[in-house]
Amino acid sequence: DGGITQSPKYLFRKEGQNVTLSCEQNLNHDAMYWYRQDPGQGLRLIYYSQIVNDFQKGDIAEGYSVSREKKESFPLTVTSAQKNPTAFYLCASSIVDSPGREQYFGPGTRLTVT
Amino acid sequence: AQKVTQAQTEISVVEKEDVTLDCVYETRDTTYYLFWYKQPPSGELVFLIRRNSFDEQNEISGRYSWNFQKSTSSFNFTITASQVVDSAVYFCALSEVGSSNTGKLIFGQGTTLQVKP
Numbered sequence: 001d002g003g004i005t006q007s008p009k010y011l012f013r014k015e016g017q018n019v020t021l022s023c024e025q026n027l028n029h030d031a032m033y034w035y036r037q038d039p040g041q042g043l044r045l046i047y048y049s050q051i052v053n054d055f056q057k058g059d060i061a062e063g064y065s066v067s068r069e070k071k072e073s074f075p076l077t078v079t080s081a082q083k084n085p086t087a088f089y090l091c092a093s094s095i096v097d098s099p100g101r102e103q104y105f106g107p108g109t110r111l112t113v114t
Numbered sequence: 115a116q117k118v119t120q121a122q123t124e125i126s127v128v129e130k131e132d133v134t135l136d137c138v139y140e141t142r143d144t145t146y147y148l149f150w151y152k153q154p155p156s157g158e159l160v161f162l163i164r165r166n167s168f169d170e171q172n173e174i175s176g177r178y179s180w181n182f183q184k185s186t187s188s189f190n191f192t193i194t195a196s197q198v199v200d201s202a203v204y205f206c207a208l209s210e211v212g213s214s215n216t217g218k219l220i221f222g223q224g225t226t227l228q229v230k231p
Contacts, residue, residue, distance in 0.1 A: 031217055033217075033218075033219075035221075040123070040223065040224075041223055041224075042118070042120075042205060042221035042222050042223045042224055043159075043205070043219075043221045044221075045218060045219070048216065048217075048218065050216065050217075056216070058218070088157065090157075090158075090159065092159075094217050096217065099145070099147070099209075099211040099217075100146075100147030100164060100166055100209055100211060101217055102149060102161045102164050103161075103217070103219060104161065105151075105158050105159040105160075106158065107156065107157055107158045108157040108158060110157075
């Protein structure tokens with residue numbers, strides 16, 4: 001089945017540690033996105049990539065980093081510079097050929113930093 | 115600037131009631147797309163509908179219907195005869211189609227719908 005996988009579902013880290021969240025898709029989509037969701041808030045865009053080896057900052061990129069070495073994979077690293085990293089992280093993908101394309105989402109990773 | 119507002123934070127209804135979720139957007143573009151997503155307790159967002167700015171026809175899909183009115187910049191979502199399985203967080207989102215065509219989505223804050231048996 002085609003889809004997006006994110007692992008792990010739950011992640012716990014100590015403050016000061018970097019942590020990498022995995023996102024893999026087999027939909028053959030060129031574009032991939034990372035969002036952060038906090039309680040009672042909508043999704044906010046962290047980073048996005050429309051093609052391999054290229055990515056752009058979203059609205060809240062500070063304290064995060066990404067790579068896009070393969071079309072299928074778009075890992076997100078939450079660095080120790082991120083002041084409030086505890087949140088629910090969602091990865092998404094889409095085609096790029098047409099405007100207004102919908103994004104398909106993974107199941108998310110809930111990160112807790114203590 | 116682009117903005118999506120879902121003024122209803124939480125709505126609680128009893129099964130079989132109709133419920134309308136409001137969505138108001140702001141954009142300076144003439145070409146844009148509007149979306150509704152459902153987020154069940156599992157967390158994954160599920161795409162429900164996309165509407166472009168040139169198509170103001172209302173749409174119905176089973177118990178779901180959407181009312182798009184450019185005059186009031188609204189894209190409201192109605193669930194008829196609600197069911198417990200409709201309980202979820204619902205997000206409205208906006209995508210502008212400019213020269214960059216990044217496909218970026220601007221989300222509203224979400225409305226939590228609770229349908230009680």
